[in-house]
Amino acid sequence: xxxxxxxxxxxxxxxxxxxxxxxxxxxxxxxxxxxxxxxxxxxxxxxxxxxxxxxxxxxxxxxxxxxxxxxxxxxxxxxxxxxxxxxxxxxxx
Amino acid sequence: xxxxxxxxxxxxxxxxxxxxxxxxxxxxxxxxxxxxxxxxxxxxxxxxxxxxxxxxxxxxxxxxxxxxxxxxxxxxxxxxxxxxxxxxxxxxxxxxxxxxxxxxxxxxxxxxxxxxxxxxxxxxxxxxxxxxxxxxxxxxxxxxxxxxxxxxxxx
Numbered sequence: 007x008x009x010x011x012x013x014x015x016x017x018x019x020x021x022x023x024x025x026x027x028x029x030x031x032x033x034x035x036x037x038x039x040x041x042x043x044x045x046x047x048x049x050x051x052x053x054x055x056x057x058x059x060x061x062x063x064x065x066x067x068x069x070x071x072x073x074x075x076x077x078x079x080x081x082x083x084x085x086x087x088x089x090x091x092x093x094x095x096x097x098x099x
Numbered sequence: 100x101x102x103x104x105x106x107x108x109x110x111x112x113x114x115x116x117x118x119x120x121x122x123x124x125x126x127x128x129x130x131x132x133x134x135x136x137x138x139x140x141x142x143x144x145x146x147x148x149x150x151x152x153x154x155x156x157x158x159x160x161x162x163x164x165x166x167x168x169x170x171x172x173x174x175x176x177x178x179x180x181x182x183x184x185x186x187x188x189x190x191x192x193x194x195x196x197x198x199x200x201x202x203x204x205x206x207x208x209x210x211x212x213x214x215x216x217x218x219x220x221x222x223x224x225x226x227x228x229x230x231x232x233x234x235x236x237x238x239x240x241x242x243x244x245x246x247x248x249x250x251x252x253x254x
Contacts, residue, residue, distance in 0.1 A: 022125060047204050054201060064203035084136055 010087040010094075016026070017052045018083075031084035036077065059093040100125045102133045102144075107152040108159060108193070110247045119197025119207075121160040124249075125152060130189045144185035148221040149211055151177065157195035157207035158225055159243065167240050170230040174204060179221035189213050201225055 008016075015029040022045050028038075035041045041049065050061045066089075069075040081084055100106055113122040128134075134142030151173075158171040165171075185191070189243045199206040203226065209212040210220040227246055230236035 038164075044224075047174065047201070047226075049201065051201055051204075051206065054199075060202055062202050067203070 010091055011084065013056060014063060014090065015055065015077050017056060021048045021052050021074055031082075031087070032044060033083050034078065034081065035081040035086070053090065056088055057094055059090065059097055061090070061093065100128055102128060102131045102148060104246070105151065106157075107155045108246050110249060111159075111253050112159060112192075114163065114213065114253050116160065116164045117121070119160065119164075119200070119205075121156055121195045123156045123193040123195075124158070124192045125193055127185060127187055128242065131187070132197060134187055139205035142187050144187075145183040145208045146179075146187070146219070149172075149181055149185065150179055150193065150221055150223075152193055153195065153211055153219065153221050154208035154223055154225070156193040157197065157209050157223065159206075160195055160197065160248070161225055161227060162203055162239075162243070165227065167228050167243075168230075168236075170223055170235070170239075171176070171227050173223040174226040176224040177206075177224065179215045179223075181219045183216055185211075185213055187216050198222075 011031060015026060016039070018029050018039065019026045022039070022041055024039055031039060033039055035046065050063050054060055066075070066080045070077055070080070080089060107125055108123050109125045111121065111123050113120070133148070134146065137143065137145045154173045158173070161171045162169070163201055166194060190213070193209070194212065195207050195209040197207050198207050205225045205227065207223050209223060211218045
């Protein structure tokens with residue numbers, strides 16, 4: 007069974023045409039991988055389907071805009087994976 | 100329909116907000132400046148406007164689902180095909196089906212049917228955000244109030 011990181015990296019690579027080797031746990035989706043907001047929607051859609059969750063992108067964006075969270079909290083790959091794990095756990099709880 | 104004002108939808112025939120399904124009738128005008136350029140002496144509806152008509156039908160459904168409180172616009176086009184030429188005066192049967200509800204975005208399969216044949220179809224991504232201004236929100240409500248309904252219950 008693939009880890010969350012492996013699945014997320016695969017999705018990002020396939021959706022945004024980024025070499026898998028470039029997608030590391032510490033990579034920043036925007037600053038390092040050059041993913042823009044519309045590309046990120048495609049990634050979120052694919053991740054929603056893959057994990058059977060609904061990533062609360064609007065809430066995350068609002069939290070960043072209001073200074074309640076940093077961009078890194080959601081858009082660094084390892085942090086994105088941690089958020090996904092939380093959503094999966096909450097769903098099966 | 101007034102192409103040059105982007106008022107594309109005439110009459111809502113069916114609308115199921117929960118199921119994410121809509122069907123709208125729109126008639127292309129006989130005369131429009133658009134047809135003078137596209138193309139000279141050979142007027143047909145531009146593909147980009149067919150796409151806009153399909154976008155507006157699905158967008159209107161979401162706008163109503165959010166009780167006219169949120170701003171819905173085209174984010175991306177995953178696929179689009181323009182299969183038939185559409186002439187002035189054509190009656191368009193526009194269909195939209197929301198296939199995925201994401202957080203702040205929705206995906207729709209939409210088609211435009213003329214004389215029982217699919218003239219265009221597309222898969223689109225619609226973005227939902229707060230209105231940029233209260234004036235924009237009020238004006239869109241005013242403009243869309245001109246759309247009519249086959250069944251008054253839908254209004």
